[in-house]
Amino acid sequence: MTAMPANIANPTEPWRFLVVDDEPDLVEVVCGALRHEGWDAVGAHDGREAVSAAATYQPDAVVLDMMLPDMDGMEVMRRIHTSRPEVRVLFLTARDAVEDRIAGIAAGGDDYVAKPFSLDEVVVRLRSLVRRTARGRTGRVASPDCLVVGDLVLDEAAREVTRGGEPIDLSPKEFSLLWFLMRHPRQVLSKSQILAEVWSYDYGGQAHVVELYISYLRKKIDAGRPAMIHTVRGAGYVIKAAAP
Incomplete structure (x- = not known):
């Protein structure tokens, strides 16, 4: 076969x-x-x-x-x-x-x-x-616009996110933040990098907005599941597949 x-x-x-x-x-x-x-x-x-x-x-x-x-x-x-x-x-x-x-x-x-x-x-x-x-x-088209990290899937075209096949509802800004993290899996991204990409420094470089939205994502992505979004003290944040 x-x-x-x-x-x-x-x-x-x-x-x-x-x-x-x-x-x-x-x-x-x-x-x-x-x-x-x-x-x-x-x-x-x-x-x-x-x-x-x-x-x-x-x-x-x-x-x-x-x-x-x-x-x-x-x-x-x-x-x-x-x-x-x-x-x-x-x-x-x-x-x-x-x-x-x-x-x-x-x-x-x-x-x-x-x-x-x-x-x-x-x-x-x-x-x-x-x-x-x-x-x-x-028999169906698999979206070429999907980002995949472990069991987390982000479909850019459909603006949909699932983890383990279960849909996750995100706000537009949460979606943008997750998209940026998933475009760079296993790579530590600093708060300034995230601000530049997701907020375009609209918040005047105020890092607390990154911390706030990371906490929002964790509640939706990691709640009740093995963690995927991690803080690297003094460096930033990284997303990676959950440990088995």
Whole structure:
């Protein structure tokens, strides 16, 4: 039976992406952009490494350079699809000729981006790919706008929050604060960073408003459950999955 992408089998897991290019700096930049979106990303620098990584990491999609030092991108895709045909492929190509683009799509690729490219464009196209994957596997569209930390899910488009599947009603400012925390899971955010992002210093840098709204969130997010929102004394606040 064909394996279902990890994110669809377990929708609380972030999407997984494998980025393949023989330029290490490019791989690192693209992986960083994807992680900034709240997704998981790992890199590979040649075809053999990519095929091996796909088998162990089990990505939902691959960002794949057409021209690698040991084999071309279409051969890498063919080998990955032999065992995991459901994996989506976004080709990176320096060859912008129509024939090359058609060849990649005809061989089983899902989309392409020509080098040099915009990171924003890559992110948008990958959102589209994972949306299509979710529709094909579950019969419904999994929102690409969801932020997930542990069993806490924030849907930006629907403006909805759930924990363990139970809905949580938040005010607009509480929602904005939670969104900022969840965009940076396991990262300590200072009061000044939170003020700048959530309040735009409308409160003149008064840190007590952050403390107040953190307490509001805790009552709604953590009440009766293992804590997810933590204070790091002298540094700020951090959100992370609750300990099992």
